[in-house]
Amino acid sequence: MRTGTKTALLLFVFALYYLIPIEFRALWQPDETRYAEISREMLANGNWVTPHFFGLRYFEKPIAGYWVNNLGQLLFGHNNFGVRAGSIFSTILSALLVYWMGIRLFANRTVALNACIIFLTSLLVYGVGTYAVLDPILTLWMVAAMASYCLAAQASTSGQRVLGYVLLGVACAMGFMTKGFLALAVPVLAIVPWAVAQRRFGELLRFGPLTILVAALVSAPWSLAIYRQEGDFWHYFFWVEHIQRFAEDDAQHKAPFWYYLPILLAGSLPWLGLLPGSLVQGWRQRGQQPGLSYLLSWTLLPLLFFSIAKGKLPTYILPCFAPLALLMAHYTQSMTPHVVKALKVNAWINMFFGGVAAVALAVVLAPWGLAHRPPFGVTEHYKLMLGILAFGGWTLFGALSKKNWQLAACCPLILALVIGFAIPDRIRDSKQPQNFVAAVSGQLADSRYILANDPGIASAVAWELQRNDIRFYERKGEVGYGLDYPDAQDRYISANDFPAWLAQHRKQGKVSVAMIMSSADANPDTRLPKPDFVYRQGRLVYFGYDAQP
Structure with a gap:
């Protein structure tokens, strides 16, 4: 596929996945309705320092994510798209940074474009990136942080190196003000071991204080302002939201160590067939291309950290999908017999997944199905048909991708377009109020x-x-x-x-x-x-x- 065609496909994917269907999907509770209301209240009361929920103090998250969501409602109005605009455009900006890193690491526009397409259509990225939560915004700052250090590491002048470390500090500060100290885990865990392995730790020690100083200067005005307004904020946010949530025995959302393995596999669809080969190739060639070892460090070490933590949610590993997209795109570039086989396997995986999902809808989840309490009611045949159509389309595009592997990007397309109309009333009447x-x-x-x-x-x-x-x-x-x-x-x-x-x-x-x-x-x-x-x-x-x- 030519570069111009891939660019057109990328724009097509962006419009059909991230713009057109969004207004037609009702908001989900509790997450989307929560963030919609907090930002609405912030716009109404003019207090952009302290988050309030129902006019009550709400200290679960810092402020920067709400700022981004505020801009969405401010620009697009009091509607579903306005609520989700912050997540959507944060995801798009993350994709642009993925493209930039593809050019920077591999000097290959085709790899960069493929990485963008893979990133934007990965199931976890798309699902969370069109959903009004703070994780896509945090992902933007984490990708920006890793891109900034990439700029510093590849700098040919002192000015470029200083700029990279300054931008790293800005990105870390914004990540911290979006979701707290958790935002520092990804860049620290990914950058420090890589710098040690590449014998760049001395440089990191020299310029690291600059990054810390910039991060402190960027976050200090709000940090001090909220302390003056609500002195109890930092006590609650540090001890309850960080220590108890992630480390203590009563941590929220406790899950076993292997929790993220199925999330990683399902979240990689419709590109799952490329996942093993891209990781293996990246590991084998890490000594030849430092960029591959950088992407592996960015993927695996945060994943290990979140697996060890007691509190887990699927969205925590969202930043790992940016380096994964780059690894997959680089993997497909060589088109060796192993890669060609992996692309065929990927097509079959999508055909199998779409077919099984369609059959499950028709045989198990339908009103006449085998489920004890089928989600679809006896009057919801049209919704059931939309669901079967969506996964039938997944199967069809999976089959077409055997000839042109990039068409796997269209596997979730019909699902993305019709999901807002196919939600069973039983789910709608509990989750979409x-x-x-x-x-x-x-x-x-x-x-x-x-x-x-x-x-x-x-x-x-x-x-x-x-x-x-x-x-x-x-x-x-x-x-x-x-x-x-x-x-x-x-x-x-x-x-x-x-x-x-x-x-x-x-x-x-x-x-x-x-x-x-x-x-x-x-x-x-x-x-x-x-x-x-x-x-x-x-x-x-x-x-x-x-x-x-």
């Missing part, structure tokens, strides 16, 4: 008080209605720390206190309660007084209490 909120928006808009039993559904209500005065019924969830402050005591009502609270407050206006139940068959809370209006949509339930002067 926008439809539910729209159905009762009139009742909610007329309410003097709104309560919710979960921050996920509460953030969907707050974002859709553009109001942050939601109160919490029975459960505090992730906003418990903010609710414990003395000035927020009235924002939480226990189940036992609710009847008396309701009797008093409905004198001032209508009261609404939005709840998410443990399952679609669960009975609503019987401790609630009898409502004047009830609406249920799957696991989501609305109770309306009219004003009683």
Whole structure:
């Protein structure tokens, strides 16, 4: 495939994967609705120093990720695309840096373009890169950090070397202000061993203080500003969000050491067939090309670190897919018999995956399927057909990639275009509350008080209605720390206190309660007084209490 054709394919991939379908996908709770609402409140109150969630102090993450998300809503408005714009354009900028590194490391535009295509269409990169969380933004700063050190390591003048170390400090500072000290793990773990192996550790010691100084100067204004506004921020953020989350026995999201192996394999689709060969080739040729050893260090050492950590989430290894894309692209360039075989295997893997997924939908997950509780209802045949079509397209493009391996980039294309319309109602009614909120928006808009039993559904209500005065019924969830402050005591009502609270407050206006139940068959809370209006949509339930002067 010619370079011009590959560039056109890259633009085609960008538009069809990252732009066109995004507005048609409802926001997922709790992550997307949370970040949508935090940024909306930041734009509304003008405080770009301290994050607030429902007007409560929210110290789980630093500020820079919210700044990026703020710009998305500021530029594109109060809509689904505006919420996701920060993640999308961070991913695109990461891809451009991957391209730059492909040119820098291999002096080959074809490798650079192939790496971009592989990166943007890898399942984990695409899935997270079109989802409103902070990980794509963090990935951008981590890729920028590694690209900056690459610039410093290959510098031919002192000025270029200084510039590389300065940019490394800026990228580390922005990563730190996006997700905390975790952001420093990837560049430190990848760069230091490589510098030692390449006998560049002395240079790192000489210029490293410059990087640290720049990082401190960039992050200091906000760090000091939030300390002045909220002196408790650093205590909570360091001990709870870092020590407890990753190292202690009660760490959040605990998982076994091998947790990231299936994530790596599934996340590499539709390029999984290239993964073993690219790693083996990179290892064998690491002595001949320092760039390959750099990419291996960037891939394997952070992966090992996150595997050792007790707290794990799939998104933590997202930065590893940038060097993997470069390794895969370099691997395909030689077109040796081993590479040609790997490309054929990759095509068969995609055909097998798409075929098995389509059959699973038709035989197991369909209303007539073998699953005990099929996700698709008896009236959702069209959604089921869209799902089968999507994975049938994956199989088709897998077959076509036997002749032209780059066409594997199109394997997830139909899935990307139709997924927003193919989500079963059972999943939509528990994870995508926008439809539910729209159905009762009139009742909610007329309410003097709104309560919710979960921050996920509460953030969907707050974002859709553009109001942050939601109160919490029975459960505090992730906003418990903010609710414990003395000035927020009235924002939480226990189940036992609710009847008396309701009797008093409905004198001032209508009261609404939005709840998410443990399952679609669960009975609503019987401790609630009898409502004047009830609406249920799957696991989501609305109770309306009219004003009683």
